[in-house]
Amino acid sequence: MLVIYDHHLLEISDEFRKWIQKFQFRYPVQSGEGLKDLDQFAGHVKKLSQLAEPMNSRKMTVLAVGGGSVGDFAGFFASVFKRGVSLIHIPTTWLAAIDSAHGGKTALNLDSVKNQIGTFYPAKQVVLVRSVLTSQPQALAQDAMGELGKIALIDGGSWVKRLEKSQRSQSDSDLLWDNLKNAIDAKMRVVIKDPVESKGVRQILNLGHTVGHVFETAFGWSHGFSVAQGLFFALEFSEHKGLLSEKEFDRAMRFLSERLGLAPDRPQQALSAKAFTSILSADKKRSGRDDVTFIFLRKFGKVERRSVPIAEIVSEAKRQGWIQSRAR
Numbered sequence: 001m002l003v004i005y006d007h008h009l010l011e012i013s014d015e016f017r018k019w020i021q022k023f024q025f026r027y028p029v030q031s032g033e034g035l036k037d038l039d040q041f042a043g044h045v046k047k048l049s050q051l052a053e054p055m056n057s058r059k060m061t062v063l064a065v066g067g068g069s070v071g072d073f074a075g076f077f078a079s080v081f082k083r084g085v086s087l088i089h090i091p092t093t094w095l096a097a098i099d100s101a102h103g104g105k106t107a108l109n110l111d112s113v114k115n116q117i118g119t120f121y122p123a124k125q126v127v128l129v130r131s132v133l134t135s136q137p138q139a140l141a142q143d144a145m146g147e148l149g150k151i152a153l154i155d156g157g158s159w160v161k162r163l164e165k166s167q168r169s170q171s172d173s174d175l176l177w178d179n180l181k182n183a184i185d186a187k188m189r190v191v192i193k194d195p196v197e198s199k200g201v202r203q204i205l206n207l208g209h210t211v212g213h214v215f216e217t218a219f220g221w222s223h224g225f226s227v228a229q230g231l232f233f234a235l236e237f238s239e240h241k242g243l244l245s246e247k248e249f250d251r252a253m254r255f256l257s258e259r260l261g262l263a264p265d266r267p268q269q270a271l272s273a274k275a276f277t278s279i280l281s282a283d284k285k286r287s288g289r290d291d292v293t294f295i296f297l298r299k300f301g302k303v304e305r306r307s308v309p310i311a312e313i314v315s316e317a318k319r320q321g322w323i324q325s326r327a328r
C-alpha cells in the first residue's frame, strides 16, 4: 500500500500522526490546486516511483487520504502508474466525501486551467470515517454545502423533500453526515448512466460549475464556495431565461439559504469582461468553440443542458453584477 496523504493532517491530529505510522510507504503532499499542476507532476512521479520500487506493482494499491485535491492527484497517479494500480480513497473533507471521491474522475490542471488532464478511474473502495469528517472545522462543512445543494437540486428525490421540510436545528456536520449516503447515491444514479461522460448525461453534475470554475480561478475562492456562488448564478440565469418559474426559483433559493445556510455573495473587486471571458473560454479555445454547455434548473429534480454562446454568459454575468461596467 502506498499512502498519498495531505501533510496538513499531521499538523492537526495526533491520532492521524499515530495511524499513518502503520504504513511503510508514505508520501505527504501539500493540498490545493498547486498539487494538481501538470508541470509538477513528473517530479512527483519520480519520487513516488522510487518509493514504490520495493513494491510489487501488480499488487500495489494507492491509498489517497485527504480532500478533493489529494484525491484528484492520487487518483490520476494511480490510473497511469504502471498502466494503472488499485485505488482507495479516504476523503478527509466533506467536499471530497460527498462528491469528489465518487464517480471516478481524476484531474490535473494545465496552465492554471482546471481539470484539463484527467482519467476516469473509479476507486475500488471509498472509506468514510465519521470521526475524521465531523472533526473538520465549520468552514469546511459550510464549504461542502454547495455540492450538497447541487446534487439535491438535480435529484429532487424524497430525501431532498424531507430535508426541505425539516426544521434546521442540526449542526452543518450532522446535516452533512445524515445526508451523505443519499447525496452519494444521487450522484451515482447519474454517473452510472454515463460513466465516462460519452453521452453527455453526466454533464448535468456540472450544475453551478461552469461559472463556479471562473470564480475559483479568478478570485482564488475555495471550490465549494465557488460552486455555491455558481449555483446562485445558474438559478438567476434559469429564471431570467424563463426556464425556471418564480415559484420554483424562490423555493430553490429558500432551500439553499434556509436549509443549507448558503448566501449569494460578490467579490470586493468585480471582474473585467475580458478576464471573465478568457477564463470561461480557456478550455474551449483549442476546439475553437465559442459556446459552452450550461446546466439550467427547470425545477427541483429537473435540469436541462443547453449550449450557450460564451457572449451570452458574459452578458448575464454583467446583468448579475459579476462584471462591473467600469471594470470592462
Ligand SMILES: NC(=O)c1ccc[n+]([C@@H]2O[C@H](COP(=O)([O-])OP(=O)(O)OC[C@H]3O[C@@H](n4cnc5c(N)ncnc54)[C@H](O)[C@@H]3O)[C@@H](O)[C@H]2O)c1
Pocket (backbone or CB within 6 Å): 006, 008, 009, 012, 031, 032, 033, 036, 066, 067, 068, 069, 070, 072, 092, 093, 094, 095, 096, 099, 100, 101, 102, 103, 104, 105, 106, 107, 114, 115, 132, 133, 135, 136, 137, 140, 222, 223, 224
Ligand atoms: N474529481 C471530482 O469529481 C471532483 C469533484 C469536485 C471537486 N473536485 C476537486 O476537489 C478539490 C476541492 O476539494 P477540497 O476542498 O476537499 O480540497 P483540498 O484537498 O484542497 O482541501 C481543502 C483544505 O482542507 C484541508 N483539510 C483536508 N482534510 C482536513 C481535515 N480533516 N480537517 C481540516 N482540514 C482538512 C486541506 O489541507 C486544505 O487546506 C478541487 O481541486 C476540485 O477541482 C473534484
